[in-house]
Amino acid sequence: MAIQVKNNISWVGQRDWEVRDFHGTEYKTHQGSSYNSYLICEGKNVLIDTVDHKFSRDFVANLEKEIDLAAIDYIIINHAEEDHAGALTELMSRIPDTPIYCTTNAIDSINGHHHHPEWNFHTVKTGDSLDIGNGKTLIFVETPMLHWPDSMMTYMTEDAVLFSNDAFGQHYCDEHLFNDEVDQTELYEQCARYYANILTPFSRLVTPKINEILGFNLPVDMIATSHGVVWRDNPTQIVAKYLEWAADYQEDRITIFYDTMSSNTRMMADAIAQGIHDTDPTVAVKIYNISRHDKNEILTQIFRSKGVLVGSSTMNNVMMPKVAGMLEELAGLRFRNKKASAFGSFGWTGGAVDRIQTRLMDAGFDIALSLKAKWRPDGKALEECREHGRKIDREWALHPLKETSVPVQPVESACGCNAESKADAGVSMICTVCQWVYDPELGEPLQDVAPGTAWSDVPESFLCPGCALGKSVFDPL
16 A cells, blocks of 8 residues: 655555575664655656565556556656566556656666566666656766665755665664654664665765765655655654764774583673673673674674674684574675774683674774683683773773773774875775775776875875775775
8 A cells, every 4th residue: 555755655565574694694674674665756757676576466556556567757766776666567568658857877777687688777866857747857876886886866956855766774674664653662673783784885985975975955844764764853853863873983882792502601601791880880882692682782782882802612623503604694794994803712722802802803803802712711710801891991991981091092093093094004905895905016008007006195086896885985904
């Protein structure tokens, strides 16, 4: 059943109460999700996005109740993933000549999923517009890597509605459509979970893209997302939240996660948490057994935290497999402005802790000293764990503590230099989006950057060969 969004804009999407996995099984959707498709009926009739492919037939049947399919003048595809454009094959079998407006990159994605290169594609780029009659226009804004290369947003003038694609959304299913109608605590929990697990790797792109959109000076009365609620009550509240989250976000919070064979590492985790609490009871400490807790919840807590402690028993001289998998996730998400430390128990040899410490360093964390305990911790070992927690809390403090003896240094100056001086020294630079590495010894001949060129001397027009983004997304390696 269609729901009026505003004036001649209707929601014609699909609620999915049952879905529990997204991106394979990587994202747990405990509260379901929705696939938001919108029908605009002005001088021209426009469909913005479709729904997940498993609802294709239902979607087309329901859409046909709202409009004669042959009367649809344009189809806008903001993003080509199957949960957005999955019903295209079913829909286009009925109206094969209808123009499809999308980015150039989206054509490759759509054809990759649907295998219909003969469809009537019209490519758009930022600033392009489409007159839909009655004095109203659709304006397109490319948003590459938020979170696919093909992504874009669509803005409707006069009604001042931003169809924002995946940005500002959440995997959250509710019978109500608008943000002011749902439980606010649930809503923001799902917003933070969505950002932490999906958009964090692209945080460096979020702020400039939002500022670019704001620079158009277009009023925004409503933000119509691809998943979850439509923001109609103070819609810019979620925009402000995204700007906050994108700015190397952290709270006065520490997350501890571990896996254990005989509860020895669990005992260490508990004692470390006690030490942290003893030093500063205002710090929020969360402890998770990675083999028993929701991975996405742990990642959300790490996103909110100033630091993380990772523990594992040693098995075959390496860490427990679920800890290794989580560290791979952390490397991909590339959290910024966070500290980390490894701990764990062992019997004959303690290789797990060393491997965890190395992987945390690879993932970009600011590393603190690790802690090992042999066999089951006794009273003395547990006191060492508590003291480790006290030391960690003092080192990671965001505000003065009575026992603070080691000043907290800004991340950029902890090694006595900032990123630019590192680059001037000739270190390699890594793209935070696609992980392509600039080696000053090699340069980049395809862009006339000669071998031996320091990063500071690389032209500002330089584009990453991996993802075509500029110098601003690079960090020292």
